[in-house]
Amino acid sequence: MDTGDLRSWVETLTLPPPSLSDNTADQERLQSALQKRLGSETIHLALDLVVDLPTQLRRWEYALRCAVVRDTDGWHVCGLTSAGDPAPLCGLAIDLGTTRIVLSLIDLESGQVLQEDSFDNPQGIIGPDVLTRIHYAEEKDGLHHLNRLVVDGLNDMTAALCRKAHIGRDRIVLLALAGNTTMTHLFMGLDPHWIIREPYIPVVNRPGIPSARALGLDVATGARIIIFPNVGSYFGGDLIAGILFSELDRREGTALLVDVGTNAEVILGNQHWLIGCAGAAGPALESGVSSIGTTARPGAIDQVRISGEERHFELHTIDGAPPVGICGSGFIDLAAQLFASGMIDIQGRFVSDVCGPRLTSSDGEQRLIICEAESTDSGKALTISQADLDSLIRSKAAMYTILETITEAVGMTPGQLETFYVAGTFGAFIDPRSAITIGMLPDIPLEYYRPLGNSSLEGAKKVLTQPASLMRLNPIRDRITYMELNVNQAFMNRFSAARFLPHTNPHLFPTVSLRRPLS
């Protein structure tokens, strides 16, 4: 049987009871019943599940529900309960972000989400980014410490979700985890040292479906965890999850998926081919480098409008809370509005005449007041500097160059794309119009842009609830041609050209010129 025929990872079985003429062992009795149901492949039933099997089978009168999962080497039994047990066998989907970790507790049979919650990646206390953590992992006990931080964090949040759902942690029999290559390595306790050193070699590409308890997770005996494969050091399982979720690999038309963070990861393709690349975009697009940069949390400015001759600032914050800072999408909005209102020029420099009294100077540095002290959460004014803007422009130029390079590599123009997916929190909050205005995203019709939400989490949920989708993971991974973004002269030329607002070549952004009445 193909997984395509499975409605869920849980099978209900009634075994023929043993007799003198059928003295097959308990383990083999279950295996052979599963084999009849699932096909002739090997049925793995690990020792830790076998230990209690004799008692269970007799107590359950040979009628049981059995959670299975299919790996390259056959089927693995990952959880057992009686046929009549009213409690569900559960799955746990994990989006293992560098900054934030999201967990979703799922009823494996109905596919229903029982609980969902998120927490900051506890490795943040070591350093905010992948690089700091990799360097820390090289210190004595560093790797072990990083591993413990994330595993303990996962166990705590899992316990909290289970409490809220009124189920035991031993009901979680199948997990799925999607994260970038470094986060996945740290979770598995694997040394990330070589990930950042030429020629950039991860320890594993296909972690497979190991025992969840062997990795320190406090879940059911026998539980297994689907760890999304990576294509390389810079193209992780989170992206594979995004492809799976967006179904980009199954469409006739070509689509592009971009995940924006410190790294910009891009995948372009359709049902016939997939090409991926990743490049440093700088931190400005995520939480920002400016003193007022923040992640998307309550009070973060996520939308900015500058209107009228007086250049009145309208700020929107997440949850309407008093402003605490500005998140990546807010910063892009701000830059677009500053440019559209003429307050910054095509090089992103403050235009003093237009900025007026909002432009202040301290310690020889020009700063633009975004929000006056009396309106902010801290009572201090929120300002941005020229350096902040320069950083944003470098980031948007890098992003655009990556997008331009990959589409040109396949002989396409952005206008030929059917869909342009923007993943993550960034994708959910960003206004594509603003991103186009500053020349970060290509100038294609707005309706082509599609926010994808937390595609890493959604991909993980998908393999837990739609068995057939698990079989797509490795084929997707294997189909991806990874394009190494060699930072050569051609790339640098493109990058330089993209360091203007929106670009040195205005023909690439026809709608932006049309929309600039204020300049």
Next chain:
Amino acid sequence: MDTGDLRSWVETLTLPPPSLSDNTADQERLQSALQKRLGSETIHLALDLVVDLPTQLRRWEYALRCAVVRDTDGWHVCGLTSAGDPAPLCGLAIDLGTTRIVLSLIDLESGQVLQEDSFDNPQGIIGPDVLTRIHYAEEKDGLHHLNRLVVDGLNDMTAALCRKAHIGRDRIVLLALAGNTTMTHLFMGLDPHWIIREPYIPVVNRPGIPSARALGLDVATGARIIIFPNVGSYFGGDLIAGILFSELDRREGTALLVDVGTNAEVILGNQHWLIGCAGAAGPALESGVSSIGTTARPGAIDQVRISGEERHFELHTIDGAPPVGICGSGFIDLAAQLFASGMIDIQGRFVSDVCGPRLTSSDGEQRLIICEAESTDSGKALTISQADLDSLIRSKAAMYTILETITEAVGMTPGQLETFYVAGTFGAFIDPRSAITIGMLPDIPLEYYRPLGNSSLEGAKKVLTQPASLMRLNPIRDRITYMELNVNQAFMNRFSAARFLPHTNPHLFPTVSLRRPLS
């Protein structure tokens, strides 16, 4: 590649070093090199071996020796070292007997035995036989205690062997264990409760090749242990090992293999068919039930000759030590000689006239003096009672009935057998002539009898040193038709007929009648 083409379980490999154009992960790099060598099946490389792989590969400059083993789900890597490492990768063969455990440390590449030693099964402190231990396993913590006893014992003996061989325990990467079904279950921590209860169901039939460390053995990270499969509760892996070692499954001619102990286990067959059965033979044939019964150890009487009109007793002891008791094979010799000399009749009863002063009486019980007090180790006379003889005769009758039943079931007579293997210590010490004299073994030409030695250990050594033989284990197991020895009226009639010396039907034992000049 088939395992038939492998000279040993160790492969020497040189991996292509990573480059920008070949950024495959370390794990996949090794897997794909092994796949090229071994074939397209899945190559399993467990996480515990992957952890150190990045450092090792770079230190070894990508040249390595790799121990592998093949299971039904593909190849498993079980040990790694550098190509130039002078120390061997080792195997450990284990004969897990109820009474005695034998270990053999082997160089996996050369197949050479480095060290070999044995020790009493530490579970003996709980009880000497399988039944006592199964009942003990049902008590609180009983199973855990039995498991710890055997695992700790194995670890201690392994450490001692390694010290003598001047190698670290972390050089042991592949193990093979053959034992009866109960011993195997206790070793794996599996509940043997149902083994002795109708319909006699083991927990597992095919334990496969699990992680050795997961089972508590203190050997190399990643080491795996081949656990011989069983056919049922009463036909264990030790018998499968015997078949593998004797090559009984590959011969044109039909052979019989008997393993004599508390249970008599018998396998009959050739390259076309295999039929097995097992039945209780009583303890008399192993260490005996008499007060002077002992295992085959220094001082055990293993040969007896009674000569002349005076019926002079000549006793041979193991290592020539002062007599401490009589072992199973010695007891058979004694009974044969007592019968041949007319000291017991065809019902096994003492003939007072012939026994003379050796026959004493105390507490209303007749006892025959085998060895006078002044010659024994303890200073007390060694004697046997009528009850001891009755017990032996029941055991020999059971054994003969089992042999008769299985050969008749396939329409053969014992004379049609090509070879009659007798396994174990018993097989090594027994005099077939004596066994025939008392009608325990069929009256066929003596040259057909072949002692097989410790076939359980030899089978385990064989799968470690001859990769192709491992692939025969499951097929042998699957080919065996297990014949349930239903104790019905026909069986009981045969049993009753066999309770005479040598048998109620003297035509079955023509040479015994000829050899009885003394009666």
